[in-house]
Amino acid sequence: MKNNKFIRFSFWFIVGHFIYMWHSDYIVQKFFILGLLLFLICLIMSLGLIFMLFRRMFVKQYNILQKFILLVALGYFIWWLNGGIDDLKYQVYKEKREEVVKMILEGEIKKEVSSKLIDLPEKYKIISSGGDILYLESPLSDSVFGFWETRGIVSSGSTMYIYSCQEENQLKKIIRNNLYYEQIEIKQLDPLWYYVKLQ
Numbered sequence: 001m002k003n004n005k006f007i008r009f010s011f012w013f014i015v016g017h018f019i020y021m022w023h024s025d026y027i028v029q030k031f032f033i034l035g036l037l038l039f040l041i042c043l044i045m046s047l048g049l050i051f052m053l054f055r056r057m058f059v060k061q062y063n064i065l066q067k068f069i070l071l072v073a074l075g076y077f078i079w080w081l082n083g084g085i086d087d088l089k090y091q092v093y094k095e096k097r098e099e100v101v102k103m104i105l106e107g108e109i110k111k112e113v114s115s116k117l118i119d120l121p122e123k124y125k126i127i128s129s130g131g132d133i134l135y136l137e138s139p140l141s142d143s144v145f146g147f148w149e150t151r152g153i154v155s156s157g158s159t160m161y162i163y164s165c166q167e168e169n170q171l172k173k174i175i176r177n178n179l180y181y182e183q184i185e186i187k188q189l190d191p192l193w194y195y196v197k198l199q
Contacts, residue, residue, distance in 0.1 A: 007066055010073045013045065018076075021085050025129045025150045086149065090161060090189065093127040093147075100124055101145050101163050104135065111135055116178060134160070136178055142166055144174055146196070157181075157199040163192055171196075 020038060100120065103109045111118040117132045125131035127147060134146030145163040158181075164171055171194065172184050183199035 007069050010070070014073055014076050017080075018085070021080065022089065025148075086159075086195075089149070090195070094190075094193070096124060096127045097145075097147050097161065097163065100127065100133065100147075104145070105143075134179075136174060144171065157183075157197065159198070160196050161189075162186075162194045162196050164194065165192060168194070 024038075100109065104111075104118065109118060109121065116134055116136060118135045119132045120128060129148040129151050133148070134144070136144040136146075138144070142165045144166065146160045147163075149159040149161060151158050162171065166174065168186050168188065171186060175181065175184055175196065175198070179198065181198040183197075185197040187195045189195055
């Protein structure tokens with residue numbers, strides 16, 4: 001009976017954990033203290049559950065199905081720790097982000113003259129943390145479009161997905177000149193798409 005309770009708890013915790021991690025930046029921005037508290041609880045419980053899952057994988061009284069469920073749960077946490085949720089969000093939102101780029105280039109979405117940010121239509125707010133994107137316009141069709149993944153508080157840094165024709169070194173210069181971050185890590189994901197860490 002205790003084994004079944006533990007497996008049910010593992011399943012529902014993973015479901016809740018996935019939902020929270022998918023929306024964590026929004027929750028932290030809107031409800032700062034609550035968001036951080038939930039993040040810490042999630043982190044502590046996740047590490048504890050990973051340890052318990054690993055231990056219970058070798059308990060003899062579990063049948064094959066129960067061990068399979070525990071293995072899936074353990075696999076989920078390994079996937080999460082390796083950035084699996086971020087990778088999945090990139091794939092899920094990639095098409096909508098490219099739609100936004102096209103709409104900006106065609107003038108359907110406009111920005112204020114003095115601003116580097118474009119406020120997105122309600123339909124597209126979910127694809128960038130905060131509901132706006134970074135837009136650094138270039139007359140040579142080499143504009144930079146930055147979709148926020150996380151927007152750091154104080155010195156915690158930020159991450160974003162950038163759509164640009166620029167080469168990596170040139171992109172670093174543009175970001176440094178416009179956002180004033182000292183540490184910039186760039187990883188190319190696809191042609192024209194980069195994952196950028198800012199500190």
